Amino acid sequence: MIIPLSLRSVIQRQSPIVKKRVLQLVQVVAPDVTEITLLQISGQPSLFASFNNNDDMLLPISMLGDGLSAILSAGLAIIDCQDGVVFLDEFDGAIHYSKLKQIWAELIKLAKEMNVQVFAATHSREAIKAISDASVISALQERLIYLRIDKVDDKTKATTYLQSELEDALSDNWEVR
Numbered sequence: 001m002i003i004p005l006s007l008r009s010v011i012q013r014q015s016p017i018v019k020k021r022v023l024q025l026v027q028v029v030a031p032d033v034t035e036i037t038l039l040q041i042s043g044q045p046s047l048f049a050s051f052n053n054n055d056d057m058l059l060p061i062s063m064l065g066d067g068l069s070a071i072l073s074a075g076l077a078i079i080d081c082q083d084g085v086v087f088l089d090e091f092d093g094a095i096h097y098s099k100l101k102q103i104w105a106e107l108i109k110l111a112k113e114m115n116v117q118v119f120a121a122t123h124s125r126e127a128i129k130a131i132s133d134a135s136v137i138s139a140l141q142e143r144l145i146y147l148r149i150d151k152v153d154d155k156t157k158a159t160t161y162l163q164s165e166l167e168d169a170l171s172d173n174w175e176v177r
Contacts, residue, residue, distance in 0.1 A: 018079055019036065021075065021079065021110055021113075022036055022072065022075060022076065022079075023035065023036055024106060025071050025072065025075040025103075025106050025107075025110070026049070026061075026068060026071070026072060028071065028099060028102045028103050028106055029065075029067060029068050029071060029095070029096075029099050029103070030049070030064055030068060032051045032052045032053065033049045033050070033051060033064075034050050034051060034052055035049070035050040036048070036049055036050075036061070037049075037050065037058060039058075046060060046061075046062075047060070047061040047072070048060055048061065049061055049064060065094070066094035067094040067095040067096065067099075069094075070091050070092070070093075070094050070095060071095065071103055073091075074086070074088055074091050074107060075106075075107065075110060078107065078110050078111050078114050078116045078118065079110070079114060081114070081116050082114045082115060082116065083114070083115045083116070084116055084117075085116065085117045085118075085119065086111070086116055086117070086118050086119070087118075087119045087120075087121075088118060088119070088120040088121070089120075089121045090121060090122055090123070091120065091122075092120075092122055092124055092126075092127040092130075093124075097124075097126040097127075097130075100126055100127055100130030100131075101130040101133050101134050101137070102134075103130075103134075104127075104130050104131045104133075104134035104135075105134040105137045105138050107134075108131075108134055108135060108138045108140055109138055112138070112140060112143075125176060128146070128166070128170070128176055129170050131144065132144065132146075132163060132166050132167055132170060135163055136163075136167075141163040141164070142163070144162075144163040144166070145160055145161070145162065145163070146160070146161040146162075146163070146165075146166040146176075147159070147160050147161075148161065148176065
């Protein structure tokens with residue numbers, strides 16, 4: 001797992017709220033994780049997980065898969081950019097489609113708590129639907145704007161859709177990617 005430099009500042013704060021929110025994100029895909037711990041190994045910060053069945057054993061987060069690392073990186077970026085902007089590019093590629101809605105619901109809530117505007121680029125229809133559904137679950141659908149970028153006559157054209165328009169397009173099986 002590549003640990004962004006911002007991870008140090010986020011985790012070093014060791015805020016109980018930060019630790020709780022990071023743990024909630026991780027538990028979406030790894031519900032047996034009971035705690036996330038930051039350890040310095042050869043001067044480099046590394047995250048480890050403790051589990052229900054054995055709190056004495058620590059497992060490096062990187063051993064839990066690329067999807068979990070992507071979720072963790074997105075969550076930590078949102079926390080680190082309080083009152084700012086985060087760009088997520090194809091971050092959903094390593095995440096199983098069955099978890100996308102839950103993950104986006106958590107990321108949307110976290111972004112609202114941190115007052116962060118999130119821009120996400122994806123080619124995945126499943127991810128687009130998950131974001132739309134998660135915005136409804138989080139009761140934040142009025143804050144979701146879908147921007148589709150197309151090439152028209154050798155020019156780039158951006159079209160903006162509200163969440164309700166996106167939802168209609170998805171239910172009618174329109175191509176939204």
